[in-house]
Amino acid sequence: MKISDSDLIINPDGSIYHLNLLPGDVAETVITVGDPDRVGEVSKYFDSIEFEKGKREFITHTGYVGKKRITVLSTGIGTDNIDIVFNELDVLVNVDFESREVKKELTSLNIIRVGTSGAVQKDIPMGTILASSHGLGMDALMNYYVHELSNDEQVLMDEIKIHFGNLENINPYLTAASETLLNTIGKDLPKGITITAPGFYAPQGRIVRAKNAVPNFISLINSFHSNQYRITNLEMETAGIYALAKILGHQALSINAILASRVNFEFSKEPNKIVEQAIKMVLERI
Numbered sequence: 001m002k003i004s005d006s007d008l009i010i011n012p013d014g015s016i017y018h019l020n021l022l023p024g025d026v027a028e029t030v031i032t033v034g035d036p037d038r039v040g041e042v043s044k045y046f047d048s049i050e051f052e053k054g055k056r057e058f059i060t061h062t063g064y065v066g067k068k069r070i071t072v073l074s075t076g077i078g079t080d081n082i083d084i085v086f087n088e089l090d091v092l093v094n095v096d097f098e099s100r101e102v103k104k105e106l107t108s109l110n111i112i113r114v115g116t117s118g119a120v121q122k123d124i125p126m127g128t129i130l131a132s133s134h135g136l137g138m139d140a141l142m143n144y145y146v147h148e149l150s151n152d153e154q155v156l157m158d159e160i161k162i163h164f165g166n167l168e169n170i171n172p173y174l175t176a177a178s179e180t181l182l183n184t185i186g187k188d189l190p191k192g193i194t195i196t197a198p199g200f201y202a203p204q205g206r207i208v209r210a211k212n213a214v215p216n217f218i219s220l221i222n223s224f225h226s227n228q229y230r231i232t233n234l235e236m237e238t239a240g241i242y243a244l245a246k247i248l249g250h251q252a253l254s255i256n257a258i259l260a261s262r263v264n265f266e267f268s269k270e271p272n273k274i275v276e277q278a279i280k281m282v283l284e285r286i
Contacts, residue, residue: 003100010097016088019073020055026092027062027069029286030111032085034237036074042114042279043072058085065283079141079196079240086111086244094248109250110178112185112286114278116271117194117235118204118260120222124190124232126261126268129278131186132194132254133229134176136160137239139198142173147243149174159226167214175242181253185285192232194254195221196239204234205262218262233258255282 009017016022031042036059043049046063053060057076062069075085093107119128134156149157157174164172177186197203202210205217214220221231238254245252257278259268268274 019088027071031072032113079139082240090248111252113254117233117256118262119258128258130256131189133191134193135239135242137173137196163224178251194238195234
């Protein structure tokens with residue numbers, strides 16, 4: 001079935017609408033970062049850079065580490081941007097732009113997020129590099145997609161719904177990390193459930209001037225336990241990445257540089273150093 005011009009917008013130069021990338025520009029291994037300035041902090045470790053492109057907050061560098069072709073791409077902040085980035089990455093590798101039809105043979109990308117996050121457990125110190133075993137979304141993105149859970153995901157989701165049952169108008173969703181990437185890139189890292197919030201302040205339990213509708217949010221989330229699983233950290237993209245990757249048939253892993261302790265009310269004095277450690281670790285393991 002041909003995809004309509006309004007559903008799949010292609011720029012006059014043949015590039016995809018927001019990312020400004022052409023089919024063939026994307027490597028099968030993709031690193032995503034939130035901050036556009038962080039793209040160069042990743043690609044500076046490349047042995048060679050094939051090209052650099054940018055549009056809006058979406059900056060892309062594709063190059064090589066040894067013989068490994070890698071794309072690093074900035075997503076900006078939030079799952080609304082993840083919706084754009086992941087759908088457009090997928091069509092770049094799985095849709096024929098000439099015929100506007102889905103290809104018969106699909107490509108599964110390996111997508112690794114390297115991002116910043118705040119810990120919600122006292123035993124996770126600042127400077128920790130943590131792999132997300134699951135993404136737990138508190139945003140509304142998955143209300144618009146058919147999102148099927150595995151048996152293990154459903155069991156964990158049922159317990160989460162009971163724990164968060166008093167939260168009105170919030171419909172959480174859950175997706176596990178790619179088992180392959182978790183066991184390779186994340187193999188010896190501390191792991192936990194990462195909550196993805198739809199904002200930085202009250203949605204993450206911060207109190208500045210506006211009154212929070214969910215009191216004691218941090219205590220609520222760090223008190224959840226289910227067998228070996230607990231909620232370890234908060235950020236703004238992981239759940240959307242995991243859910244859309246699963247829906248579209250890609251492998252995804254979120255690597256979190258812990259810059260803040262939400263329970264100890266501390267923020268790192270060396271955030272760039274922690275992020276650089278995470279970047280170097282991911283590139284070495286890729």
